[in-house]
Amino acid sequence: MISPARRSEIIDALRRGTVPRNGLDAFAVGVDRLQATLDNELSSVSSGGAVFKALRGEYGSGKTFFGRWLQERARAAGFASSEVQISETETPLHRMETIYRRLIERLATADAGEGAFRGIIDGWFYVLEQDVLADGQLDPNDAQGLMAATGVLMEQRLASINKVAPAFSAALRAYREAVARGETALAEGLVSWVSGQPNVAAQIKRTAGLKGDIDHFGAASFIAGVLAILRDSGYQGLILVIDEVETLQRMRADTREKGLNGLRQWLDEIDAGRFPGLYLMINGTPAFYDGPQGVQRLAPLAQRLHVDFSTEARFDNPRAVQIRLPNFDLGLLSQVGCKVRDIFAEGAVDADRVRSLVDDSYVHDLAVAVAGKLGGKVGVAPRIFLKKLVADVLDRVDQFADFDPRQHYALTLAPNELTRSEAAASGLSSIDAIELDVE
Numbered sequence: 001m002i003s004p005a006r007r008s009e010i011i012d013a014l015r016r017g018t019v020p021r022n023g024l025d026a027f028a029v030g031v032d033r034l035q036a037t038l039d040n041e042l043s044s045v046s047s048g049g050a051v052f053k054a055l056r057g058e059y060g061s062g063k064t065f066f067g068r069w070l071q072e073r074a075r076a077a078g079f080a081s082s083e084v085q086i087s088e089t090e091t092p093l094h095r096m097e098t099i100y101r102r103l104i105e106r107l108a109t110a111d112a113g114e115g116a117f118r119g120i121i122d123g124w125f126y127v128l129e130q131d132v133l134a135d136g137q138l139d140p141n142d143a144q145g146l147m148a149a150t151g152v153l154m155e156q157r158l159a160s161i162n163k164v165a166p167a168f169s170a171a172l173r174a175y176r177e178a179v180a181r182g183e184t185a186l187a188e189g190l191v192s193w194v195s196g197q198p199n200v201a202a203q204i205k206r207t208a209g210l211k212g213d214i215d216h217f218g219a220a221s222f223i224a225g226v227l228a229i230l231r232d233s234g235y236q237g238l239i240l241v242i243d244e245v246e247t248l249q250r251m252r253a254d255t256r257e258k259g260l261n262g263l264r265q266w267l268d269e270i271d272a273g274r275f276p277g278l279y280l281m282i283n284g285t286p287a288f289y290d291g292p293q294g295v296q297r298l299a300p301l302a303q304r305l306h307v308d309f310s311t312e313a314r315f316d317n318p319r320a321v322q323i324r325l326p327n328f329d330l331g332l333l334s335q336v337g338c339k340v341r342d343i344f345a346e347g348a349v350d351a352d353r354v355r356s357l358v359d360d361s362y363v364h365d366l367a368v369a370v371a372g373k374l375g376g377k378v379g380v381a382p383r384i385f386l387k388k389l390v391a392d393v394l395d396r397v398d399q400f401a402d403f404d405p406r407q408h409y410a411l412t413l414a415p416n417e418l419t420r421s422e423a424a425a426s427g428l429s430s431i432d433a434i435e436l437d438v439e
Helices: 004-016 032-046 063-076 096-105 117-133 143-157 166-181 184-194 202-207 216-232 245-250 253-271 286-290 299-305 330-346 351-357 360-373 382-399 420-426
Strands: 051-056 080-085 238-243 278-284 322-324 410-413 434-437
Touching (some): 117 166, 166 216, 216 238, 245 253, 245 278, 330 351
Parallel strands (some): 051 322
């Protein structure tokens, strides 16, 4: 049983044709064979290790869903999580400072949701204060002494970070002092700077002895600093999902080469132990990993990520550095549709009517029809199938007492509602909708 708020969040996202940010366990299918290995890897990360994982799947096959499902699972286990989508203009893969900024913007925990960075920082300072007071040598009412002792402990905890990025602790120290003095604007400006936000006022930076903005090299050290703070605050680590890396294939040659080299550097630095507590997953298409405009352009990266997928998918090794999503067949598509139907019914006006008119048989028929209009490519069908199921069928059954989907609904697919991969699979080349009765 899920809460009404969580149910609404799931259904609203599916109605829009997007992936919900939470509640994915409620209708995840086909991930059972990967769960044990992923949980073991998360356990390794929580013990101070680091993991790099490459996920492969066709457009629309559920890579984003899988990444968010794993993030939610990790948050439930005490991790923080974040997701970064690669784009040529806003978040190029080779510019670590933009990756870091998006990482912090989307940083989430089980308790706080996204935008959790400031709460994590404040919680960390509280932990430091409690550690200082634990030995009983300092009077809790001595605010000045507590401030000084906490500052010393902070420097000790971030000693390894200070060697390469002293500005990280300098900004945090100035932030804590600003909070103590009640200087809200200054504190907000400093935490914005630590978050990687550009255009922080020069006066605010001068207060902490800071210069300029965080650059590519500083950002990598700041990520290590955030990992140290998370570990110190009782979190198990950070799971970071970098989505849509296949967009590198469509970028300018120089940008593409830098991005691929950036991935290689991530791998090398994770192996070198620079990011303890990090689980990094990248999501891409098979063409990105195997094609001439992707990973294969950089031999060292191709060698590191190579996995033999020539055997049957049921023998795939989930421990490998690169894993592929299980093939989505009609059985799984129908199964996830039935789970969504049940989630919807829990909040419907007449749950029994919803389950009766949109029974398992109808859900299967709709899945067959949608997949059929996509050239039989079930792997690209989940998004549009679930959107049609919710927005065109379930909503109408719930709102109109005389609506029967087998009598009153005909499936239509129009080019302007399809993603590029869905449109390619469907063969639609005009704005005319193609109708198919579901009976």
